[in-house]
Amino acid sequence: MYEGAVQDLIDELGRLPGVGPKSAQRIAFHLLAADAGDVRRLVDALTEVKARVRFCEVCGNVAEAERCRICLDPRRSDEVICVVEEPKDVVAIERTREFRGRYHVLGGAINPIEGVGPDDLRTAELMSRLADGVVQEVILATDPNVEGEATATYLARLIGPMGITVSRLASGLPVGGDLEYADEVTLGRAFEGRRVVGR
Amino acid sequence: MYVSHLSLLDFRSYAAVDVELEPGPNAFVGRNGQGKTNLVEAIGYVATLGSHRVATDAPLIRAGAPRALVRTRIVRGDRASTVELEITPGKANRARINRGQPVRTRDVLGILRTVLFAPEDLALVKGDPDGRRRFLDQLVVQLLPRTAGLLGDYDRVVRQRSALLKSLRGLRAAGRSADLTTLEIWDAKAAQLGAQILAMRLQLLQALRPLVAGAYEQVSDADGAAELGYRASAAGAGDDDGGDGRALLPDDPGAAPPSAAELEQALLAAMAAARSQEVERGVTLVGPHRDDLVLTLGGLPAKGYASHGESWSFALALRLASYRLLGGGADAGDAAGAATPPALPAGGTFWDPDLGTDADPVLVLDDVFAELDVRRRERLAELVAPARQVLVTAAVPGDVPPGLLAARFDVTTGQVRRAA
Ligand SMILES: Nc1ncnc2c1ncn2[C@@H]1O[C@H](COP(=O)(O)OP(=O)(O)O)[C@@H](O)[C@H]1O
Ligand SMILES: [Mg+2]
Secondary structure, three states: OOOHHHHHHHHHHHOOOOOOHHHHHHHHHHHHHOOHHHHHHHHHHHHHHHHHOEEOOOOOOEEOOOOOHHHHOOOOOOOEEEEEOOHHHHHHHHHHOOOOOEEEEOOOOOEHHHOEOHHHOOHHHHHHHHOOOOOOEEEEOOOOOHHHHHHHHHHHHHHHHHOOEEEEOOOOOOOOOOHHHOOHHHHHHHHHOOEEEEO | OEEEEEEEEEEOOEEEEEEEOOOEEEEEEOOOOOOHHHHHHHHHHHHHOOOOOOOOOHHHEOOOOOOEEEEEEEEEOOEEEEEEEEEOOOOOOEEEEOOOOEEOHHHHEOOEOEEEEOHHHHHHHHOOHHHHHHHHHHHHHHHOOOHHHHHHHHHHHHHHHHHHHHHHHHHHHOOOOOOOHHHHHHHHHHHHHHHHHHHHHHHHHHHHHHHHHHHHHHHOOOOOOEEEEEEOOOOOOOOOOOOOOHHHOOOOOOOOOOOHHHHHHHHHHHHHHHHHHHHHHOOOOOOHHHOEEEEEEOOEEHHHHOOHHHHHHHHHHHHHHHHHHOOOOOOOOOOOOOOOOOOOOOOOOOOOOOOOOOOOOEEEEEOOHHHOOHHHHHHHHHHHOOOOEEEEEEOOHHHOOHHHOOEEEEEEOOEEEEOO
16 A cells, blocks of 8 residues: 555556556556656546547447547448447457448447446447438447347347348457457458348 | 476476476376475366366466466377467466467367366265366367357356346346346357257267266276266256156167257257246256266265265276277277277267377376275276376375386475486
8 A cells, every 4th residue: 555646546547447456556656757748648638538539429439529530421331330339349340441331339238247238238329320211231240259249139139120131240250359359351351251140 | 199398487386397208107206285286287277278276377376476387298199299378367378389479278278188087086976066067068178179168158148147137136026027138138148058068068978978887897896887867957847757857868878969959949948937936046047057967876876875985986987988088098008998989979060079199188197096995096007007198196106006107206395306
């Protein structure tokens, strides 16, 4: 235990995902020793991101306006929606340059252990985007793990009866993993080889 | 196959150690607590990516060290490969094969196979079902390494499903109605994965039955026939076999067990039948995680009926049968007449174990001879002596049968020395 401010910083850092107590301590002391200007830039970046960035009212991706860059892009197709768990998955898929449709970010996956059910995800928003008949295909690109699969199955059951093609990324992605860890080539191939799971 | 070299850095009590091993018998001798089991535990880790003593990696790291390194050289036929594992608790472990680029640790499975005999094996016969389930599943993974992912996924699905059942119980208690759509999805996943596990276990059992019966006869004086059965939580709910769930394993050891598709239907039906009870208790009551491997001796359950000696014979028979199923004794000309691996039952969709050349797994006997009476000790020694490689640990040289003392190592606090 350290005195007041230092310990407060360690505690706050330790609450970040992927940062254990040891790393928190290391980062805290790195910041203590760092140049005041460097720390100021970090603080500014944090403040900016909270002030400026919000979630796109259409797809749920990070955005700097009411709608994100992708939803505003007139060159992209409105007929295909790719459903992902997190904004970072959008980035991973964009890197492949395979996909020219729109996205829908769920904000997670069904996970009863953590108390996350379908109503805690942006499912209702997805369904209302599908209501006007423009969308022809929904690609389910949730993570290739147990929770991602369950979420995909749930959505396929919900969307299938609407007469929209539902497809799932081809296997070959690292099983049990995160979408973001797949390299571009693998992810691109999974996109091309997606299979229809409902219609 | 055999391990020709083992080196450890910060593994258990070892800061750094290098051991050159011989094919055939190797004996590690040293007083208790000197680090004998730690050595064979490291070799087992390379084969199974887990310890036979602890469920997590943390205790494997030498106290105060950040990570452990296990490096082995494995000779198979006329080829040698090195497998290197870096174990870091709380992070993804790393593996390298033949000093190449890092690979997923799972890619290491199948390069080295071991069969371990340990004093704890008695619990296979006398203990709880989870030890017997682990015995079956670990054997399946050794035969078909890719099933490790299936087992992990199933475990995760069951935990998710049970969490959902608990929350449904909460809703029910509060007098609110619950949406069962998501439960149906977890049912489907649990049934699909559970059926694959079940199908593999049943096929494994069909192959194992004659081997266990044969091995039991060899280690004991044939004081009754050793039989394997399977008690499935899914059977019995709805059919008329009295609910003891034996029906899934055919009586005829040569017959094909039900297919995964049939088992999936059986699991779904059993889950539907158990639903209200499951919601009430907030637990997944049906599936391979609730089943048991039934051991009987002369028609009586070994657990509760068998004597201490008979129980030991049964435990040894399970390990010897595993050894033979994994290709042990097939080309070593096992003195006691091990058969070639049995023809597997027809209709096995999962079952295509290509064990490769020189498959003979490494036998590890950790402190077991001290547990056995003279007769069993001699028989076991005779049965294992011809194996491609046997690693024996014992507190005193007198506990190692003479036929297994060919290469002797003295183990004292963190050091291993070849005895002259
Ligand atoms: N992570 C660890 N760090 C340091 N020492 C350990 C660790 N785990 C076990 N040990 C030590 O290893 C010894 C046990 O070694 P073991 O191989 O089980 O002995 P035996 O020779 O009786 O088989 C004990 O002295 C224990 O304190
Ligand atoms: Mg020991």
